[in-house]
Amino acid sequence: MATNSPENRGNRKLLIGGLFVILVSINGILLYSNYQKKEKTEEQAEVIRIKNSELENQIKVYEALKSDFERQSQELQAMGLENDSLEARITVIMSDLNQLRGFRKSSFTLADQRKFRERADVFEKQLKVKDQEIARLKQENEVLFTENTTLKTTQNKLSDSLTTIKSTNQNLSEKVKLASRLEAQNIAVNIINQRGKDKDDKSNEFRARQVDKIRVAFRFGKNDVAPKEPKTVYMRLIEPDGAALYNLSTGSGSFQIEDKDMYYTAKRDFVFDNTQQEVSFVYDKDADYKKGEHIIELYADGFMIGSTTFVLK
Structure with a gap:
Protein backbone atom coordinates (compact mmCIF):
# COMPACT_ATOMS: atom_id res chain seq x y z
CA MET A 1 0.00 0.00 0.00
CA ASN A 141 -25.01 67.67 -93.16
CA GLU A 142 -25.99 70.91 -91.47
CA VAL A 143 -23.82 72.83 -93.94
CA LEU A 144 -25.37 70.89 -96.84
CA PHE A 145 -28.86 71.46 -95.42
CA THR A 146 -28.20 75.19 -95.21
CA GLU A 147 -26.81 75.21 -98.74
CA ASN A 148 -29.76 73.17 -100.01
CA THR A 149 -32.21 75.47 -98.25
CA THR A 150 -30.53 78.48 -99.81
CA LEU A 151 -30.49 76.75 -103.18
CA LYS A 152 -34.15 75.80 -102.83
CA THR A 153 -35.04 79.38 -101.94
CA THR A 154 -33.12 80.58 -104.97
CA GLN A 155 -34.82 77.97 -107.15
CA ASN A 156 -38.23 79.03 -105.83
CA LYS A 157 -37.42 82.64 -106.63
CA LEU A 158 -36.24 81.63 -110.09
CA SER A 159 -39.35 79.51 -110.53
CA ASP A 160 -41.53 82.43 -109.50
CA SER A 161 -39.62 84.68 -111.89
CA LEU A 162 -39.96 82.13 -114.69
CA THR A 163 -43.66 81.78 -113.95
CA THR A 164 -44.03 85.55 -114.07
CA ILE A 165 -42.02 85.72 -117.28
CA LYS A 166 -44.03 82.86 -118.76
CA SER A 167 -47.27 84.58 -117.79
CA THR A 168 -46.01 87.87 -119.21
CA ASN A 169 -44.88 86.16 -122.40
CA GLN A 170 -48.21 84.38 -122.66
CA ASN A 171 -50.04 87.67 -122.24
CA LEU A 172 -47.77 89.28 -124.81
CA SER A 173 -48.29 86.32 -127.12
CA GLU A 174 -52.05 86.66 -126.75
CA LYS A 175 -51.80 90.37 -127.43
CA VAL A 176 -49.60 89.77 -130.48
CA LYS A 177 -52.00 87.09 -131.66
CA LEU A 178 -54.94 89.44 -131.31
CA ALA A 179 -52.99 92.28 -132.90
CA SER A 180 -52.01 90.07 -135.83
CA ARG A 181 -55.61 89.03 -136.40
CA LEU A 182 -56.57 89.58 -140.02
CA GLU A 183 -59.63 91.58 -140.98
CA ALA A 184 -61.79 91.00 -144.04
CA GLN A 185 -62.94 94.40 -145.31
CA ASN A 186 -65.38 95.47 -148.02
CA ILE A 187 -67.05 92.06 -148.19
CA ALA A 188 -69.14 91.93 -151.34
CA VAL A 189 -71.59 89.23 -152.45
CA ASN A 190 -72.51 88.84 -156.16
CA ILE A 191 -74.52 86.19 -157.92
CA ILE A 192 -73.56 84.56 -161.21
CA ASN A 193 -76.45 83.49 -163.38
CA GLN A 194 -76.56 80.51 -165.66
CA ARG A 195 -75.11 82.62 -168.51
CA GLY A 196 -72.03 83.33 -166.41
CA LYS A 197 -72.79 86.99 -165.81
CA ASP A 198 -72.18 88.65 -162.46
CA LYS A 199 -74.94 90.61 -160.85
CA ASP A 200 -74.50 92.73 -157.78
CA ASP A 201 -76.96 94.59 -155.61
CA LYS A 202 -76.04 97.09 -152.94
CA SER A 203 -78.91 95.77 -150.83
CA ASN A 204 -77.55 92.22 -151.16
CA GLU A 205 -80.97 90.98 -152.23
CA PHE A 206 -81.28 88.66 -155.24
CA ARG A 207 -83.82 86.44 -156.91
CA ALA A 208 -83.22 82.82 -156.03
CA ARG A 209 -84.20 81.53 -159.51
CA GLN A 210 -81.46 83.61 -161.12
CA VAL A 211 -78.66 82.21 -158.94
CA ASP A 212 -76.30 79.64 -160.40
CA LYS A 213 -73.18 80.48 -158.41
CA ILE A 214 -72.31 82.87 -155.61
CA ARG A 215 -69.19 85.05 -155.58
CA VAL A 216 -67.81 86.41 -152.31
CA ALA A 217 -64.95 88.93 -152.55
CA PHE A 218 -63.13 90.99 -149.92
CA ARG A 219 -59.85 92.75 -149.15
CA PHE A 220 -57.57 92.22 -146.21
CA GLY A 221 -57.10 95.20 -143.97
CA LYS A 222 -53.63 96.64 -143.33
CA ASN A 223 -51.84 94.81 -140.51
CA ASP A 224 -48.15 95.49 -139.80
CA VAL A 225 -48.07 92.95 -136.94
CA ALA A 226 -49.32 89.94 -138.87
CA PRO A 227 -46.43 87.92 -140.33
CA LYS A 228 -46.12 87.67 -144.09
CA GLU A 229 -46.67 83.98 -144.65
CA PRO A 230 -48.95 81.39 -146.25
CA LYS A 231 -52.42 81.34 -144.74
CA THR A 232 -55.80 79.72 -145.26
CA VAL A 233 -59.15 81.46 -145.18
CA TYR A 234 -62.33 79.43 -144.66
CA MET A 235 -65.76 80.48 -145.90
CA ARG A 236 -68.98 79.24 -144.35
CA LEU A 237 -72.19 79.80 -146.34
CA ILE A 238 -75.04 79.33 -143.87
CA GLU A 239 -78.53 78.77 -145.27
CA PRO A 240 -81.75 80.15 -143.73
CA ASP A 241 -82.25 76.95 -141.73
CA GLY A 242 -78.94 77.58 -139.87
CA ALA A 243 -76.90 74.82 -141.52
CA ALA A 244 -73.67 75.52 -143.36
CA LEU A 245 -73.51 74.28 -146.93
CA TYR A 246 -71.21 71.26 -146.92
CA ASN A 247 -70.24 69.07 -149.85
CA LEU A 248 -66.98 67.12 -149.98
CA SER A 249 -67.13 66.95 -153.76
CA THR A 250 -67.00 70.75 -153.98
CA GLY A 251 -64.11 71.11 -151.51
CA SER A 252 -65.95 71.38 -148.19
CA GLY A 253 -64.43 70.08 -144.99
CA SER A 254 -63.88 70.95 -141.34
CA PHE A 255 -61.43 73.03 -139.31
CA GLN A 256 -60.86 73.70 -135.64
CA ILE A 257 -61.71 76.87 -133.83
CA GLU A 258 -61.49 77.18 -130.05
CA ASP A 259 -60.76 73.42 -129.89
CA LYS A 260 -64.04 72.59 -131.66
CA ASP A 261 -64.59 71.14 -135.12
CA MET A 262 -66.52 73.40 -137.49
CA TYR A 263 -67.67 72.68 -141.04
CA TYR A 264 -66.71 75.04 -143.83
CA THR A 265 -68.19 75.42 -147.28
CA ALA A 266 -64.99 76.35 -149.14
CA LYS A 267 -61.41 77.45 -148.45
CA ARG A 268 -58.66 79.42 -150.17
CA ASP A 269 -54.90 79.25 -149.60
CA PHE A 270 -52.95 82.44 -150.12
CA VAL A 271 -49.80 84.26 -149.03
CA PHE A 272 -50.49 87.27 -146.85
CA ASP A 273 -48.25 90.14 -147.93
CA ASN A 274 -49.94 93.09 -146.17
CA THR A 275 -50.79 94.79 -149.44
CA GLN A 276 -54.54 94.77 -148.78
CA GLN A 277 -54.79 92.02 -151.36
CA GLU A 278 -58.17 90.81 -152.61
CA VAL A 279 -59.41 87.27 -152.16
CA SER A 280 -62.60 85.82 -153.62
CA PHE A 281 -64.68 82.65 -153.54
CA VAL A 282 -66.96 81.36 -156.28
CA TYR A 283 -69.28 78.67 -154.98
CA ASP A 284 -71.48 76.40 -157.05
CA LYS A 285 -74.08 74.59 -155.01
CA ASP A 286 -75.09 72.48 -158.01
CA ALA A 287 -78.68 72.63 -156.71
CA ASP A 288 -81.41 75.18 -156.08
CA TYR A 289 -80.70 77.72 -153.35
CA LYS A 290 -83.20 78.18 -150.57
CA LYS A 291 -85.07 81.43 -150.23
CA GLY A 292 -84.35 83.59 -147.21
CA GLU A 293 -81.40 85.21 -145.47
CA HIS A 294 -78.00 83.61 -145.95
CA ILE A 295 -74.94 84.32 -143.82
CA ILE A 296 -71.34 84.47 -145.01
CA GLU A 297 -68.67 83.88 -142.32
CA LEU A 298 -64.94 84.14 -142.99
CA TYR A 299 -62.24 82.56 -140.73
CA ALA A 300 -58.44 82.63 -140.60
CA ASP A 301 -55.88 81.71 -137.91
CA GLY A 302 -58.62 80.55 -135.55
CA PHE A 303 -60.58 83.81 -135.65
CA MET A 304 -63.66 85.00 -137.48
CA ILE A 305 -62.28 87.81 -139.64
CA GLY A 306 -65.53 89.05 -141.13
CA SER A 307 -69.15 88.27 -141.96
CA THR A 308 -72.04 89.56 -144.05
CA THR A 309 -75.52 88.52 -145.13
CA PHE A 310 -77.54 88.38 -148.33
CA VAL A 311 -81.14 87.51 -149.12
CA LEU A 312 -82.54 85.32 -151.82
CA LYS A 313 -86.16 86.03 -152.71
Whole structure:
Protein backbone atom coordinates (compact mmCIF):
# COMPACT_ATOMS: atom_id res chain seq x y z
CA MET A 1 0.00 0.00 0.00
CA ALA A 2 1.37 3.22 -1.17
CA THR A 3 2.10 5.83 1.29
CA ASN A 4 1.17 9.44 0.85
CA SER A 5 4.70 10.50 1.16
CA PRO A 6 5.89 13.96 0.28
CA GLU A 7 7.59 12.52 -2.78
CA ASN A 8 4.37 10.99 -4.11
CA ARG A 9 2.47 14.15 -3.50
CA GLY A 10 5.09 16.10 -5.47
CA ASN A 11 4.90 13.70 -8.40
CA ARG A 12 1.13 14.03 -8.49
CA LYS A 13 1.39 17.78 -8.60
CA LEU A 14 3.85 17.58 -11.46
CA LEU A 15 1.53 15.26 -13.38
CA ILE A 16 -1.44 17.49 -12.85
CA GLY A 17 0.55 20.53 -13.91
CA GLY A 18 1.74 18.75 -17.04
CA LEU A 19 -1.79 17.72 -17.93
CA PHE A 20 -2.96 21.29 -17.46
CA VAL A 21 -0.21 22.59 -19.72
CA ILE A 22 -1.13 20.00 -22.34
CA LEU A 23 -4.81 20.92 -22.15
CA VAL A 24 -4.04 24.62 -22.43
CA SER A 25 -1.77 23.96 -25.42
CA ILE A 26 -4.42 21.83 -27.15
CA ASN A 27 -7.03 24.52 -26.55
CA GLY A 28 -4.71 27.16 -27.93
CA ILE A 29 -4.04 25.07 -30.99
CA LEU A 30 -7.78 24.57 -31.53
CA LEU A 31 -8.44 28.29 -31.10
CA TYR A 32 -5.69 29.16 -33.59
CA SER A 33 -6.95 26.60 -36.07
CA ASN A 34 -10.50 27.94 -35.81
CA TYR A 35 -9.18 31.46 -36.24
CA GLN A 36 -7.30 30.46 -39.39
CA LYS A 37 -10.38 28.71 -40.81
CA LYS A 38 -12.52 31.77 -40.07
CA GLU A 39 -9.95 34.04 -41.67
CA LYS A 40 -9.74 31.79 -44.74
CA THR A 41 -13.53 31.65 -45.01
CA GLU A 42 -13.75 35.44 -44.78
CA GLU A 43 -10.99 35.75 -47.35
CA GLN A 44 -12.82 33.41 -49.72
CA ALA A 45 -16.05 35.32 -49.16
CA GLU A 46 -14.24 38.57 -49.97
CA VAL A 47 -12.77 37.06 -53.13
CA ILE A 48 -16.22 35.87 -54.21
CA ARG A 49 -17.69 39.29 -53.39
CA ILE A 50 -14.98 41.01 -55.45
CA LYS A 51 -15.49 38.59 -58.34
CA ASN A 52 -19.23 39.13 -58.18
CA SER A 53 -18.81 42.90 -58.16
CA GLU A 54 -16.33 42.80 -61.02
CA LEU A 55 -18.62 40.55 -63.07
CA GLU A 56 -21.60 42.84 -62.49
CA ASN A 57 -19.51 45.87 -63.41
CA GLN A 58 -18.31 44.24 -66.62
CA ILE A 59 -21.87 43.33 -67.57
CA LYS A 60 -22.94 46.97 -67.01
CA VAL A 61 -19.97 48.22 -69.08
CA TYR A 62 -20.87 45.94 -72.00
CA GLU A 63 -24.57 46.84 -71.77
CA ALA A 64 -23.58 50.52 -71.94
CA LEU A 65 -21.28 49.82 -74.91
CA LYS A 66 -24.06 47.96 -76.73
CA SER A 67 -26.47 50.85 -76.10
CA ASP A 68 -23.94 53.44 -77.35
CA PHE A 69 -23.10 51.52 -80.52
CA GLU A 70 -26.82 51.05 -81.24
CA ARG A 71 -27.27 54.81 -80.76
CA GLN A 72 -24.50 55.44 -83.29
CA SER A 73 -26.15 53.05 -85.74
CA GLN A 74 -29.48 54.88 -85.38
CA GLU A 75 -27.80 58.25 -85.89
CA LEU A 76 -26.14 57.05 -89.07
CA GLN A 77 -29.41 55.59 -90.34
CA ALA A 78 -31.13 58.91 -89.61
CA MET A 79 -28.58 60.52 -91.95
CA GLY A 80 -29.30 57.89 -94.59
CA LEU A 81 -26.00 56.09 -94.01
CA GLU A 82 -25.20 52.46 -93.27
CA ASN A 83 -22.11 51.02 -91.57
CA ASP A 84 -21.54 47.28 -91.74
CA SER A 85 -18.49 47.45 -89.44
CA LEU A 86 -20.62 49.10 -86.75
CA GLU A 87 -23.21 46.34 -87.00
CA ALA A 88 -20.40 43.79 -86.72
CA ARG A 89 -19.16 45.42 -83.49
CA ILE A 90 -22.64 45.28 -82.00
CA THR A 91 -22.77 41.56 -82.83
CA VAL A 92 -19.38 40.98 -81.12
CA ILE A 93 -20.45 42.97 -78.04
CA MET A 94 -23.67 40.94 -77.81
CA SER A 95 -21.61 37.75 -77.94
CA ASP A 96 -19.30 39.00 -75.14
CA LEU A 97 -22.28 40.15 -73.11
CA ASN A 98 -23.96 36.76 -73.39
CA GLN A 99 -20.69 35.12 -72.34
CA LEU A 100 -20.42 37.39 -69.27
CA ARG A 101 -24.00 36.67 -68.28
CA GLY A 102 -23.25 32.96 -68.53
CA PHE A 103 -20.37 33.06 -66.01
CA ARG A 104 -20.87 31.65 -62.53
CA LYS A 105 -19.53 33.92 -59.84
CA SER A 106 -16.88 31.46 -58.75
CA SER A 107 -15.69 30.75 -62.32
CA PHE A 108 -14.96 34.40 -63.26
CA THR A 109 -11.18 34.28 -63.03
CA LEU A 110 -8.65 37.10 -62.94
CA ALA A 111 -7.67 36.16 -66.49
CA ASP A 112 -11.29 36.56 -67.55
CA GLN A 113 -11.48 39.94 -65.83
CA ARG A 114 -8.34 41.13 -67.58
CA LYS A 115 -9.50 39.89 -70.98
CA PHE A 116 -12.92 41.55 -70.85
CA ARG A 117 -11.49 44.80 -69.45
CA GLU A 118 -9.01 45.01 -72.32
CA ARG A 119 -11.74 44.26 -74.89
CA ALA A 120 -13.99 46.90 -73.30
CA ASP A 121 -11.15 49.47 -73.52
CA VAL A 122 -10.78 48.75 -77.24
CA PHE A 123 -14.53 49.13 -77.80
CA GLU A 124 -14.58 52.43 -75.87
CA LYS A 125 -11.80 53.81 -78.07
CA GLN A 126 -13.69 52.74 -81.18
CA LEU A 127 -16.81 54.34 -79.75
CA LYS A 128 -15.05 57.68 -79.26
CA VAL A 129 -13.61 57.62 -82.79
CA LYS A 130 -17.03 56.87 -84.27
CA ASP A 131 -18.66 59.63 -82.18
CA GLN A 132 -16.14 62.10 -83.60
CA GLU A 133 -16.88 60.86 -87.12
CA ILE A 134 -20.65 61.17 -86.57
CA ALA A 135 -20.23 64.69 -85.16
CA ARG A 136 -18.26 65.64 -88.29
CA LEU A 137 -20.90 64.12 -90.56
CA LYS A 138 -23.66 65.97 -88.71
CA GLN A 139 -21.81 69.23 -89.13
CA GLU A 140 -21.32 68.55 -92.83
CA ASN A 141 -25.01 67.67 -93.16
CA GLU A 142 -25.99 70.91 -91.47
CA VAL A 143 -23.82 72.83 -93.94
CA LEU A 144 -25.37 70.89 -96.84
CA PHE A 145 -28.86 71.46 -95.42
CA THR A 146 -28.20 75.19 -95.21
CA GLU A 147 -26.81 75.21 -98.74
CA ASN A 148 -29.76 73.17 -100.01
CA THR A 149 -32.21 75.47 -98.25
CA THR A 150 -30.53 78.48 -99.81
CA LEU A 151 -30.49 76.75 -103.18
CA LYS A 152 -34.15 75.80 -102.83
CA THR A 153 -35.04 79.38 -101.94
CA THR A 154 -33.12 80.58 -104.97
CA GLN A 155 -34.82 77.97 -107.15
CA ASN A 156 -38.23 79.03 -105.83
CA LYS A 157 -37.42 82.64 -106.63
CA LEU A 158 -36.24 81.63 -110.09
CA SER A 159 -39.35 79.51 -110.53
CA ASP A 160 -41.53 82.43 -109.50
CA SER A 161 -39.62 84.68 -111.89
CA LEU A 162 -39.96 82.13 -114.69
CA THR A 163 -43.66 81.78 -113.95
CA THR A 164 -44.03 85.55 -114.07
CA ILE A 165 -42.02 85.72 -117.28
CA LYS A 166 -44.03 82.86 -118.76
CA SER A 167 -47.27 84.58 -117.79
CA THR A 168 -46.01 87.87 -119.21
CA ASN A 169 -44.88 86.16 -122.40
CA GLN A 170 -48.21 84.38 -122.66
CA ASN A 171 -50.04 87.67 -122.24
CA LEU A 172 -47.77 89.28 -124.81
CA SER A 173 -48.29 86.32 -127.12
CA GLU A 174 -52.05 86.66 -126.75
CA LYS A 175 -51.80 90.37 -127.43
CA VAL A 176 -49.60 89.77 -130.48
CA LYS A 177 -52.00 87.09 -131.66
CA LEU A 178 -54.94 89.44 -131.31
CA ALA A 179 -52.99 92.28 -132.90
CA SER A 180 -52.01 90.07 -135.83
CA ARG A 181 -55.61 89.03 -136.40
CA LEU A 182 -56.57 89.58 -140.02
CA GLU A 183 -59.63 91.58 -140.98
CA ALA A 184 -61.79 91.00 -144.04
CA GLN A 185 -62.94 94.40 -145.31
CA ASN A 186 -65.38 95.47 -148.02
CA ILE A 187 -67.05 92.06 -148.19
CA ALA A 188 -69.14 91.93 -151.34
CA VAL A 189 -71.59 89.23 -152.45
CA ASN A 190 -72.51 88.84 -156.16
CA ILE A 191 -74.52 86.19 -157.92
CA ILE A 192 -73.56 84.56 -161.21
CA ASN A 193 -76.45 83.49 -163.38
CA GLN A 194 -76.56 80.51 -165.66
CA ARG A 195 -75.11 82.62 -168.51
CA GLY A 196 -72.03 83.33 -166.41
CA LYS A 197 -72.79 86.99 -165.81
CA ASP A 198 -72.18 88.65 -162.46
CA LYS A 199 -74.94 90.61 -160.85
CA ASP A 200 -74.50 92.73 -157.78
CA ASP A 201 -76.96 94.59 -155.61
CA LYS A 202 -76.04 97.09 -152.94
CA SER A 203 -78.91 95.77 -150.83
CA ASN A 204 -77.55 92.22 -151.16
CA GLU A 205 -80.97 90.98 -152.23
CA PHE A 206 -81.28 88.66 -155.24
CA ARG A 207 -83.82 86.44 -156.91
CA ALA A 208 -83.22 82.82 -156.03
CA ARG A 209 -84.20 81.53 -159.51
CA GLN A 210 -81.46 83.61 -161.12
CA VAL A 211 -78.66 82.21 -158.94
CA ASP A 212 -76.30 79.64 -160.40
CA LYS A 213 -73.18 80.48 -158.41
CA ILE A 214 -72.31 82.87 -155.61
CA ARG A 215 -69.19 85.05 -155.58
CA VAL A 216 -67.81 86.41 -152.31
CA ALA A 217 -64.95 88.93 -152.55
CA PHE A 218 -63.13 90.99 -149.92
CA ARG A 219 -59.85 92.75 -149.15
CA PHE A 220 -57.57 92.22 -146.21
CA GLY A 221 -57.10 95.20 -143.97
CA LYS A 222 -53.63 96.64 -143.33
CA ASN A 223 -51.84 94.81 -140.51
CA ASP A 224 -48.15 95.49 -139.80
CA VAL A 225 -48.07 92.95 -136.94
CA ALA A 226 -49.32 89.94 -138.87
CA PRO A 227 -46.43 87.92 -140.33
CA LYS A 228 -46.12 87.67 -144.09
CA GLU A 229 -46.67 83.98 -144.65
CA PRO A 230 -48.95 81.39 -146.25
CA LYS A 231 -52.42 81.34 -144.74
CA THR A 232 -55.80 79.72 -145.26
CA VAL A 233 -59.15 81.46 -145.18
CA TYR A 234 -62.33 79.43 -144.66
CA MET A 235 -65.76 80.48 -145.90
CA ARG A 236 -68.98 79.24 -144.35
CA LEU A 237 -72.19 79.80 -146.34
CA ILE A 238 -75.04 79.33 -143.87
CA GLU A 239 -78.53 78.77 -145.27
CA PRO A 240 -81.75 80.15 -143.73
CA ASP A 241 -82.25 76.95 -141.73
CA GLY A 242 -78.94 77.58 -139.87
CA ALA A 243 -76.90 74.82 -141.52
CA ALA A 244 -73.67 75.52 -143.36
CA LEU A 245 -73.51 74.28 -146.93
CA TYR A 246 -71.21 71.26 -146.92
CA ASN A 247 -70.24 69.07 -149.85
CA LEU A 248 -66.98 67.12 -149.98
CA SER A 249 -67.13 66.95 -153.76
CA THR A 250 -67.00 70.75 -153.98
CA GLY A 251 -64.11 71.11 -151.51
CA SER A 252 -65.95 71.38 -148.19
CA GLY A 253 -64.43 70.08 -144.99
CA SER A 254 -63.88 70.95 -141.34
CA PHE A 255 -61.43 73.03 -139.31
CA GLN A 256 -60.86 73.70 -135.64
CA ILE A 257 -61.71 76.87 -133.83
CA GLU A 258 -61.49 77.18 -130.05
CA ASP A 259 -60.76 73.42 -129.89
CA LYS A 260 -64.04 72.59 -131.66
CA ASP A 261 -64.59 71.14 -135.12
CA MET A 262 -66.52 73.40 -137.49
CA TYR A 263 -67.67 72.68 -141.04
CA TYR A 264 -66.71 75.04 -143.83
CA THR A 265 -68.19 75.42 -147.28
CA ALA A 266 -64.99 76.35 -149.14
CA LYS A 267 -61.41 77.45 -148.45
CA ARG A 268 -58.66 79.42 -150.17
CA ASP A 269 -54.90 79.25 -149.60
CA PHE A 270 -52.95 82.44 -150.12
CA VAL A 271 -49.80 84.26 -149.03
CA PHE A 272 -50.49 87.27 -146.85
CA ASP A 273 -48.25 90.14 -147.93
CA ASN A 274 -49.94 93.09 -146.17
CA THR A 275 -50.79 94.79 -149.44
CA GLN A 276 -54.54 94.77 -148.78
CA GLN A 277 -54.79 92.02 -151.36
CA GLU A 278 -58.17 90.81 -152.61
CA VAL A 279 -59.41 87.27 -152.16
CA SER A 280 -62.60 85.82 -153.62
CA PHE A 281 -64.68 82.65 -153.54
CA VAL A 282 -66.96 81.36 -156.28
CA TYR A 283 -69.28 78.67 -154.98
CA ASP A 284 -71.48 76.40 -157.05
CA LYS A 285 -74.08 74.59 -155.01
CA ASP A 286 -75.09 72.48 -158.01
CA ALA A 287 -78.68 72.63 -156.71
CA ASP A 288 -81.41 75.18 -156.08
CA TYR A 289 -80.70 77.72 -153.35
CA LYS A 290 -83.20 78.18 -150.57
CA LYS A 291 -85.07 81.43 -150.23
CA GLY A 292 -84.35 83.59 -147.21
CA GLU A 293 -81.40 85.21 -145.47
CA HIS A 294 -78.00 83.61 -145.95
CA ILE A 295 -74.94 84.32 -143.82
CA ILE A 296 -71.34 84.47 -145.01
CA GLU A 297 -68.67 83.88 -142.32
CA LEU A 298 -64.94 84.14 -142.99
CA TYR A 299 -62.24 82.56 -140.73
CA ALA A 300 -58.44 82.63 -140.60
CA ASP A 301 -55.88 81.71 -137.91
CA GLY A 302 -58.62 80.55 -135.55
CA PHE A 303 -60.58 83.81 -135.65
CA MET A 304 -63.66 85.00 -137.48
CA ILE A 305 -62.28 87.81 -139.64
CA GLY A 306 -65.53 89.05 -141.13
CA SER A 307 -69.15 88.27 -141.96
CA THR A 308 -72.04 89.56 -144.05
CA THR A 309 -75.52 88.52 -145.13
CA PHE A 310 -77.54 88.38 -148.33
CA VAL A 311 -81.14 87.51 -149.12
CA LEU A 312 -82.54 85.32 -151.82
CA LYS A 313 -86.16 86.03 -152.71
